[in-house]
Amino acid sequence: MSELVSPTTTEAGAESPDAYARSERTAPTRSADRAAYDHETVHSILDTGYVCHLGFVRDGAPVVLPTLYGRVGNRLYLHGSTGSRPLRMAGGTDPGLAVCVTVTHVDGLVLARSAFHHSINYRSVVIHGTAHQVTDPEEKTAALDALVDHVLPGRAADSRPGNAKELAATAVIRLDLTEVSAKMRTGGPNDEPEDLSLPHWSGVVPVTPVYGAPIPSDDLAPGIAVPAYLQNL
Template sequence: MSETASYARTPRTTPTRYRDRATWERAEIHAVLDSAWLCHLGFTDEQGRPVVLPTIYARVGDRLYLHGSTGSRPLRTAGRSAGLPVCVTVTQVDALVLTKSAFNHSVNFRSVVAHGLAEQVTDPAELAVALDALVDQAVPGRAADCRPANTKELAQTAVIRLVLDEVSAKIRQDGADDDPADEQLPHWSGLVPVRTVYGAPQPHPGTTRELPGYLADFQPGGPRG
């Protein structure tokens, strides 16, 4: 896939409502993906039943890597030659939007939806990159400061790859827009900001090392390359 400023629009990545909030800009989509580490993976099982699983992920260029177990259903299916059709979603909530009308309440958010065929990562070099990225997606710098997986652990761990091709983002960053007829009502309206807050690292009793700099300076949601 060529490196362009935007991903191609497709019927599956074009929302039916509030299309003005959608974007296919590569930089905006990457920014949403890089600000989180938890996604929801949707697929259908062998009986055609829908399944949605939460899992951790990492972005490396135009690839999403999703963590799993070698015994899990999506990993078994993704290991087949045809791959596994999936839908991956990532959502960040920024504020509750409270209006004077209950009907007009909303949420300020940033979300990404990606479709495609997921495949299991089998190349050892790519798997090493993916596993390090999965650790660093949550805590940048951590992969270099912990023991890598050994042979037994690698046999129990699997990673699937989804190439970012059919993908879009949807973003709402508006205020509490009351209907003109409601503006004089006595109810409160406005925004309630929502933030993910990380507390101070708490060392394990057996830990003797001083707090490493990447944890002391930990800024969740910061740039990840």
């Protein structure tokens, strides 16, 4: 049976200060007992991912774009070209851009004896809120460093920072982690009792990311060794 994760609460049943408050948009309508709202669970899922999906409405139609992100405390930062439509929509004198951001990890393929009960083991986070363009130079620089280090910790200090031209061409948006929840599934298949005797293999195929050996660029200068943060992957 799948492990069930409950939201963090105080003894009185109120939301813990270490958990995000539940809302109508973050409370799942199905398998609600797999949801979690505590900071530790939410942050761990965000911090082990690279790509999020940014959803918003453009010209009355939904749009979802994959993009990199970085977390700093209770804020999520995303970046793109200053000509990017969603980034422009989140800036200027506008009140910000209403968005929904999701991050998902697939941890296993769950194979049941029946087609109906096939599933996946996963960890996911859904964030609702209003994104705003970052205009403060110091916050923007810190956010861009966080984006680089989120993918590979230590890389920001081991690369040339953006120059004035590059920074001018780059926009960053900020989304506060306020209305957010995690949801996950673990464990094996949930077969019907009458299916247990069927002659079909049942179980879980684990899915894990694997890093290969670093491949140097063709024009890398001789004598530049593979940095420790790559060797430690």
